[in-house]
Amino acid sequence: GENVEQHPSTLSVQEGDSAVIKCTYSDSASNYFPWYKQELGKGPQLIIDIRSNVGEKKDQRIAVTLNKTAKHFSLHITETQPEDSAVYFCAAPSQFVFGPGTRLSVLP
């Protein structure tokens, strides 16, 4: 069956530092790897995604790297700001299977 893990489950960083969240999945059939951000009282919002034919994708302070052989992909946030505080979810092997989430706290 499908199994997706995220590490760490919680992460606290100082404002301006970088944050990295890793997503590991078991089914190798996936070709699409999204990351979502969920703020309190809101639904998840797609922040970045990557297709399997690409190893890395960047969008300003956010990047995603993919290692399809090892079946993991990671979210990188640089120069963190307090508004980055939220719960982050990956989805794999399909966009309908979400990980358990990582709570990121950015301390001012």
Add this chain to the structure above:
Amino acid sequence: ETGVTQSPTHLIKTRGQQVTLRCSSQSGHNTVSWYQQALGQGPQFIFQYYREEENGRGNFPPRFSGLQFPNYSSELNVNALELDDSALYLCASSLPGLAMNTYNEQFFGPGTRLTVL
């Protein structure tokens, strides 16, 4: 452009009752997916509707059912409520994919928080 809206925002029911949750999709989106999100967990896929037909289903029992209307809005119905059904129910709309594993961005509503006592 109007985003995804859901109603009601909060709901309290007792065990054994039935509940109907509603979702209006984002303008131009004709595919709607429903998710259950228990406290502290990731969203769990319930089912997806496209062209008023169920187009894929997660591991949920038949007492979870849905409808999609010609204007693409959707309903989630849950019969014989159980305590474990207490959760945030999320609706997401998207453009249609050819199959369940195609990759159109999902736009989520704010959810309906259901409490079963």
